Amino acid sequence: MSEQLNSIKLSNAQIAWRAAQDIEDGEYVNLGIGFPEMVAKFQPEGREAIFHTENGLLGFGQAPKEGEEDWDLINAGKKAVTLKPGASFFHHADSFAMVRGGHLDVAILGAYQVAQNGDLANWSTGKGGIPAVGGAMDLVNGVKKVAVITDHITKKGHPKLVETCSMPLTGVGCVTRVYTSLAVIDIKDAQFVLREKLADISMDDLQSFTGAKLHIENDVTDLIVPQL
Amino acid sequence: MNKIQSSLSEAVSQIKDGATVMIGGFGGSGAPLELIHALIDTGAKDLTIVNNNAGNGDVGLAALIREARVSKLICSFPRSADPKAFSERYLAGKIELEIVPQGTLAERIRAGGAGIPAFYTPTSFGTEVAEGKPVEKFEGRSYVQERWLKADFSIIKAFKGDAMGNLIYRMAGRNFNPLMAMAAKHTIVQVNHVVELGALDPETIVTPGIFVNSVVEVSNPQQEEILNREGAYYPPLNAPLSNNEAGA
Secondary structure, three states: OOHHHHHHHHOOOOHHHHHHHOOOOOEEEEEEHHHHHHHHHHHOOOOOEEEEEOOEEEEOOOOOOOOOOOOOEEEOOOOEEEEEEEEOOHHHHHHHHHHOOOOOOOEEEOOOEEEEOOEEEEOOOOOOOOOOOOOOHHHOOOOEEEEEEEEEEEEOOOEEEOOOOOOOOOEEEOEEEEEEOOOEEEOOOOEEEEEEEEOOOOHHHHHOOOEEOOEOOOOOOOOOOOOE | OOOOOOOOHHHHHOOOOOEEEOOOOOOOOOOOOOHHHHHHHHHOOOOEEEEOOOOOOOHHHHHHHHOEEEEEEEOOOOOOOOOOHHHHHHHHHOOOEOOHHHHHHHHHHHHHHHOOOEEEEEEOOHHHHHHOOEEOOEEEEEEEEEEEOOOOEEEEEEEEEOOOOOOOHHHHHHHHHOOOHHHHEEEEEEEEEEOOOOOOOOOOOOOOOOOOOOEEEEEOOOOOOHHHHHOOOOOOOOOOOOOHHHOO
């Protein structure tokens, strides 16, 4: 079945596109490093979010051309960025005052596991190696809406949406919405509530790839994204 | 008053074995690369280093770690494009690591500089990072107590500075630098430009000189990202031994 899944599931770009549709004009947004950074590319026309990066910059734009990088002008992923009109610089304590103080509207992060009560595990597999937390624990405890974008299952076919996280937690009860390669799921009253799913997957199959019960509140709509 | 020092080696000469040293920067941005290299040249060891990262490649903080000068690292994110200097020593059990969430790290340093011994933050509540720390409820929500962080020395980078130690920074190179300037007994700054007293507009000064002890000009600072692309290595492998090393 997981081979069949590969033919219908959304690509990372498509997951990022879907997440971008929910960002309103003028919202202050932090995108996690790596895959979540892709969300910035898919802002709907006529809307402009202001992007925050932990290392002290609001209002950055896309990457410069190769050879035009200024290495004092980078994002949290240590990638060179550019400035948009109205951008500002600030030190790290002010940057995290924005984060913890509830001034940012949206944070979009990746995940190893998300539990039905909104617990997030995304910083350590708990299997040794070198731990690295960065700003994730601050973001999940301070930003108004914390969303996750992720494949619905791991490469080995295990559910990433689970009853209880088995990996070390990043935050407790912090995630409110999950955009996966198969569905859009809200977390409400410590339950997964299914909002959208791909038309090509049955409810039973989707449930079988999900580690906790999917609840249905209102109509479930088709998850429709463009070819990207 | 004149805080200007004539050389990098003079600026770092007071840093001795066993010191706690905060190093500014986020990755290479705002990192005082020349001061770190001068610190390597002193031979000071058994250092506790506070930095957001753990170095990248074979220059700067990575070189300080590779040269076995660091016994403990306090940081939020010890990964990079090329983290082998840290990874090898960590996995061999030769360096202690204290992982601190990035915002908590910034606030602990700020608190250290501001005379606040402890504070409560929502960050890390319910995670293994909070184990053993006091938790208290405020307005129905749980918060974790964190302690201030202070240092014997901070070595930081700014864009312009004057003889009183007033500083402005460049772009996102500001990051941890103004916080670390406050949190050490002795703060050493490398600036791209030393300017005349009065040349910096008092309205735009980010770090007032009261937090700064020494200023040294490095007019064309090297950039970690560019050195790493070139495969640079510090100290240079084919360089003649300095008097200091020859005598050691």
